[in-house]
Amino acid sequence: MPAQNRPSSSGRSLEHPDRAEIRLEGVLHALSDPMRLQIVCDLAAVEGELNCSVFDLPVSKSTTTHHFRVLRESGVVRQIYRGTAKLNALRRDDLEALFPGLLGAVLTAAGHQASRLGVPS
Amino acid sequence: MPAQNRPSSSGRSLEHPDRAEIRLEGVLHALSDPMRLQIVCDLAAVEGELNCSVFDLPVSKSTTTHHFRVLRESGVVRQIYRGTAKLNALRRDDLEALFPGLLGAVLTAAGHQASRLGVPS
């Protein structure tokens, strides 16, 4: 639907690292937190952009904001405002260009580990 | 070569996590430190076991010991004593079985980043 031009990209803007600024250690550190790893997995599962609030994390709102900031500043996700919500998307292209296969390997590993540690569903 | 039976595995033993105990977050955290990432890269480059002291790290000996312990306790490396020295080897098999492709992707990424950030040699 082309009618969906961004009604409000709003004045608010967020700082993202340039592709060349992304550091491997930063990405690994960002992914080494269980909370953030889960966020990335969820994000990868839907192949699209997700509102911050759809994640059912067992932490407060402030903490959630903090984790999203870490992911954004390390170059793992891209965030844009859309009205009152903030959309999140994996930076697949950039990560694949810089560290080929890394994101896929991590996601696969997380999946394997989840089933290995017993996820009934 | 069968002639190389271990002359002194010595009484000292070190605790290693079982393969099933290795956690992805732990591995990622271990690799997210520049010092440890370099150790792993060096270790991968020689395809064999390396004495702790061959690494020329810009930190004190105590700190080096600390990093090797983190790598061992997270399941990334295996360490054995041999006389006064301690040999280190990557746990390639275990990591590949648990997280296929992960180690390779990280090593490749580290290599790419090193050349991207300008390593003359």
Add this chain to the structure above:
DNA sequence: CAGTTCGTACGATAGCCCTCGTAGTACGAG
């Protein structure tokens, strides 16, 4: 405008982690 929803900013706390120096243990050589 008033109200609601969504996310941020700030301050505070507690815990972890990297670093170090010093002292100590294990092993091999002389």
Add this chain to the structure above:
DNA sequence: CTCGTACTACGAGGGCTATCGTACGAACTG
């Protein structure tokens, strides 16, 4: 046995980080 080498253990300091609560701002709905 004595010495040197290789690594560890312990304690401490300084910084980062995960967490929270509360107060605030920005945008849509009426």
